Amino acid sequence: MSEQADLILMETEDHMSKTLEVLKKEFAGVRTGRANPALLDRILISYYGVDTPLKQISSIAVVEGNQLFIKPFDKSLLKPIEHAIMASDLGLNPQNDGTGIRLFLPQPTEERRKELVKEIERMGEHSKVGIRNIRRDGNEHMKKLGLSEDDEKGYIQDVQELTDKFVKKIDEEVKIKSEELLKI
Structure with a gap:
């Protein structure tokens, strides 16, 4: 027993x-104004027809305290990543520089x-x-x-x-x- x-x-x-x-x-x-790669955990990108988490198809780095830099392993994913971030509920405006995407997190x-x-x-x-x-x-x-x-x-x-x-x-x-x- x-x-x-x-x-x-x-x-x-x-x-x-x-x-x-x-x-x-x-x-x-939850956005705090400080960059945290976990903020992007819910972002999915269609990669060869499969919804794939962003962190599996790119490297995500904190550049400054309030900036994330996303560098996809495959450059052809820049546009889809940019669109997925804009379509998300994060309210962030991605900036594509041709090699990666920068996200600036404004202070709340x-x-x-x-x-x-x-x-x-x-x-x-x-x-x-x-x-x-x-x-x-x-x-x-x-x-x-x-x-x-x-x-x-x-x-x-x-x-x-x-x-x-x-x-x-x-x-x-x-x-x-x-x-x-x-x-x-």
Whole structure:
């Protein structure tokens, strides 16, 4: 019986850690005014008829604090990359210089930074709700095992400790990203 409970505990932790990873990826897509190649992770380019992530068909470098330089491995991809960036929701204006594409990231206004911090906090809350749902599922699975009352309490306490650990990690990520956004 306890092997099943241990397995449920491991699965619960795995799901919680995936929720945290998704949050980190979402945070990487939030523009702070500083160049970050992760900003382009969602950009897909049609390459030989297959939608391919931009980072797989080009090198992306941070040139200055607020500038990215995209150099495709195949120069014929310059136009498609330029179009994909313009069509994205990033709101960036790519500049094609014939060998690569430069992206200048303007500094967000103070008002925009505060909006972004609120968005970051909303994302964090959404992830915490996900963690709590995973906790609920883990507890339900534990209760279905028919463990002794003491064992069940112990495992449910373990699930709660995992929940507290991951909620704390989410709060830390939100704090780090918020501070990054508010820095000038």
